[in-house]
Amino acid sequence: MRKAASVGLSLSEETLTECALYNIAVAHQGTDIVVDLATKAAEAKHGADWEWWLVRGKKGLGFRVQAKRLFANGRYSSLTKPGPNPYLQLDKLVSASAGAGFEPLYCFFNFLHSHGQFNGPNLCKHSYRAPSFWGCSLAFPDQVKKVNSTKLSQLRSIMYPWHMLVCESAKLDLIGAATRFVTTRGQRDHAIGPRELPFHVRRADRAWRSATYCGRSPLLGRCLLGYRRHTRRQYCGLGRVPGFA
Numbered sequence: 001m002r003k004a005a006s007v008g009l010s011l012s013e014e015t016l017t018e019c020a021l022y023n024i025a026v027a028h029q030g031t032d033i034v035v036d037l038a039t040k041a042a043e044a045k046h047g048a049d050w051e052w053w054l055v056r057g058k059k060g061l062g063f064r065v066q067a068k069r070l071f072a073n074g075r076y077s078s079l080t081k082p083g084p085n086p087y088l089q090l091d092k093l094v095s096a097s098a099g100a101g102f103e104p105l106y107c108f109f110n111f112l113h114s115h116g117q118f119n120g121p122n123l124c125k126h127s128y129r130a131p132s133f134w135g136c137s138l139a140f141p142d143q144v145k146k147v148n149s150t151k152l153s154q155l156r157s158i159m160y161p162w163h164m165l166v167c168e169s170a171k172l173d174l175i176g177a178a179t180r181f182v183t184t185r186g187q188r189d190h191a192i193g194p195r196e197l198p199f200h201v202r203r204a205d206r207a208w209r210s211a212t213y214c215g216r217s218p219l220l221g222r223c224l225l226g227y228r229r230h231t232r233r234q235y236c237g238l239g240r241v242p243g244f245a
């Protein structure tokens with residue numbers, strides 16, 4: 001993002017989202033994660049840019065994620081909108097997610113900025129280092145709203161590097177790790193449990209398998225991705241993908 005700005009380009013949230021998900025897909029081809037990018041119409045309805053499905057057998061834990069990019073002024077300027085309810089989109093994400101059985105999340109796209117401390121030790125045991133693992137960070141909508149600010153300086157304390165979503169997968173499996181992330185970092189008593197995969201995810205999974213079988217790349221358009229080999233390094237590899245551009 002910083003490099004783009006230096007040549008006079010401002011990358012949109014959509015472009016950053018597609019780049020990040022595409023890079024994850026390329027780095028981790030397999031079967032345990034499905035990403036479904038939302039259409040504009042779908043985003044307007046449920047407030048999410050994409051769905052993340054962590055799959056175990058025929059069941060999965062679904063996340064709906066809304067992405068916001070950092071701007072040069074040190075704010076996530078599109079986090080709130082003018083009008084009587086600046087958090088209309090956030091409220092929609094939360095209520096539509098709850099109604100459909102998803103965990104809602106925010107994803108922030110970051111770059112080094114004087115208003116934010118992108119440092120500190122890695123909170124997990126993996127070998128990732130600051131500042132690069134802050135490139136994409138996750139936060140919980142209720143905590144985002146409570147901060148009541150679009151400023152990086154205010155929001156930084158409620159963010160987590162996104163690899164932490166699945167950090168403990170070697171110990172707990174993918175869904176167990178994400179559930180632990182929701183309950184501990186989201187300060188919740190329980191997370192929405194895994195459920196039957198909806199049709200579009202089963203279809204996406206099938207498309208992936210057949211495309212893999214045929215040797216074609218299914219990665220443009222829908223991003224389907226996952227892991228077959230359950231190593232810590234691979235799961236935590238989510239954190240390496242976008243970095244600071």
Ligand SMILES: [Zn+2]
Pocket residue numbers: 124125126163164167168236
């Ligand atoms: Zn980790």
